[in-house]
Amino acid sequence: MRTAHISWSRHGGEPGMLLLHGFSDSGACWDPVLPGLLAHAGAVTLDARGHGSSGLPDGPTGTAANAADAALVLDALGAGPLVVIGHSMGALAAAALAAARPDLVRALVLEDPPGPHHTLAADGMPSWLAELQALDLPERIAKGRADNPGWPDAEFEPWAVSKGEFDPRFYDLPYETGPSLVDSLAETACPTLLLYGEVARGGLLAPSDADDCADAAGGPFRAERVAHAGHCVRRDAPEAFLAAVARFLKHGPTPDLAG
Secondary structure, eight states: OEETTEEEEEESSSEEEEEEOOTTOOGGGGGGGHHHHHTTOEEEEEOOTTSTTOOOOSSOBSHHHHHHHHHHHHHHHTOOSEEEEEETHHHHHHHHHHHHOGGGEEEEEEESOSOTTOOOOOSSOOHHHHHHHTSOHHHHHHHHHHHOTTSOGGGHHHHHHHHHHOOGGGGGSOBOOOOOHHHHHHTOOSOEEEEEOOGGGTOSOOHHHHHHHHHHOSSOEEEEEOTTOOSOHHHHOHHHHHHHHHHHHHHOSOTTSOO
């Protein structure tokens, strides 16, 4: 389905969750964990502008634009408030959405967002993405398998497809520095779960960064460091990811939950 320039999909019953993907991924990259998430509620996935099947309108890109796009879709659906789950770039957008439109967000799950003061500005397409776009789909899948041997098999095709879908014109447009994670969390009153991996495995957050997020949060907050996971927590440790989300949805971010 499509709302303006944004492509999105509904999964399961009445929407209770919105899933926001990370940079260079797409909404389809949530498919491997969707069955576990749909046990709790229906979900909406969307492709961020310039990603997946979404268009790339002229104008600034960035966190604020991604949050506004998510609000556009939820307003069109008449949905909310929902649990918003975001990975990396999508986690920044999820937190910004909760700060700007608390009527649309009842809880947040943030999967390894950039550092709490990071705003994702970039000068041009990273070399790793340009190299992936130069490969055909089977070659990208093979590259994904070689680089991430611990991922479940279902992860590789949507990951590889999304890299080919990314619109390189993204880097021709101005990047508008949006709110940092701590700025958004300071304006957010809803319960929040932060899931992050190990820096040594490619995770973006150190425990001290999680502490900064906890100090900034304006509402109930819980951070869980997931062992043996890097930046893509749900891909590296899907069972731990789904279990943490299930605990959060059942109990909220209570401090006595096992990490």
